[in-house]
Amino acid sequence: MEVSTQSEGKPPARDVWKASQSGKFATLPTGWTRFCRIFLPYQIWRFAMINLKMLRIIWKGHH
């Protein structure tokens, strides 16, 4: 069974070729997407937005 390899402490190799070799043909995030996932100002904004979305669902469930 194939598995991505990596150097110590770094994220595993992320390339489309390796993903496709295992026959999964998975969509992989771009560098920009990965950056945005942990970019603090953007994530503070997302924190507020996700909470609002969740509150909306909770409100719908109670009414």
Added chain:
Amino acid sequence: MARVVILGAGVSGHTAASFARRWLGPEHSVTVVSPKPTYNWIPSNIWVGIGLMPERKVVFDLAPIYAKAGIEFHQAAAVSIHPEGRAEDRSPFVTIESTEAATKGKTQDLRYDYLINATGPKLKFEATPGLGPHGGHSLSVCTESHATEAAKALDVCTERMRRGERQRFLIGTGHGSCTCQGAAFEYAVNLEFELRKRKVRDKAEIVWISNEYELGDFGMGGLHLKRGGYVTPSKIFTESLFAERGLEWITRAHVQEVQPGRAFYETLDGGQHQIDFDFAMLLPPFSGVPLKAFDRAGEDISDRLFAKNGFMKVDADYSGKPFEKWKASDWPRTYQSPAFDNVYAVGIAFAPPHAISQPRTSARGTSISPTPPRTGQPSAMIGKVVAGTIVDRIQGKSVAPRAASMAEMGAACVASAGANPFTGTAASMVVYPIVPDFERFPQTGRDTNLTYGEIGLAGHWIKILLHHMFLHKAKLRPGWQLVPE
């Protein structure tokens, strides 16, 4: 005076007891029966199982909380329900058996006017030979002690990897009929993050194994998210997450047996396979807890109250219609037993009318498909609604029973994918409704304007926030009732 008895102190039972006590006057009694003396905030067991959180942070003693709130507490297991009472005394009652060290095994009858069955699942490790931490060869995170054991085993593997050995981690479901894939998913991605943190990721191979037809099914038939101009199935979302992190996956699998360091499994195409592992965290299938019911004459009437899998029948359509014919309206709304109108079942204890994921059978005749999840947010909401209905009845209000159909409510789920305040991430998912309604939403069964998911650091912060908020709520601290379910 009315007596409300709640069997179980998990998310749904504890919520029902807390609200019933809050809404009822002191002339009425609320009693909780639970075989364990503690409450466990199960979603955070994932972090205990990775070694990021000690067990004591996810459990607390129930007795002092209930004493303060005015809830009677019995540390005992429910043995039988007697909804018609006895010939000489027609008051319904439950028989419980103490699990306290001092009185272990002693039985007692508790009379009730209203009964809520919130007993949760029986962890059926025995369904797969060799599965589970009790005499088996795999680990679990279903309870806080299981999670602690998993964390210790992870430390052993980490030491081996530091010495240069390669280790294979097998994570997923340990039987073809499992549910709760979400918990195993969280464990797999958290494990990967933690191994990177411990600087041994390059020595680890992480393999996901599950009974899902496709990744991202989660027992809900998957879900569809609006992303980049497309309505994208959760399969794409989940595969991406796994591929990015270098996780391999095996789906459509029924684990047949676990031996020391080796799992045998069958796939939907009838294939027989085996995989070696150094560490296996495989969740068990669930059934209802072994609880019997007897009529006034002492005859066994368990089949009137319970489905074959041991879960309690409620106001759902159990006619067994073909999968293609089921409707959202088949799902229960009030959780009242059709046999006895003062008996309810909440959380995992109620019998779902049908699978949400397409049932599938292997070429060898083995059923390999996830069963519906009924944990977390919906469990708490159902517990609260049933408590409200009972309070309305006790107070003599002539109002319709309160309703909480899983086909009419949404759920918010945050699956941790790495615990660090600056570099961690979590998948935040919102799904509406939980049970697809193809009459209202013909294309995907769900409202794609409300069903939503994204991965990011914000999700990790929300996960931390939820951990503290829900423990605050469960401990009935000031303002607990303001924390939404």
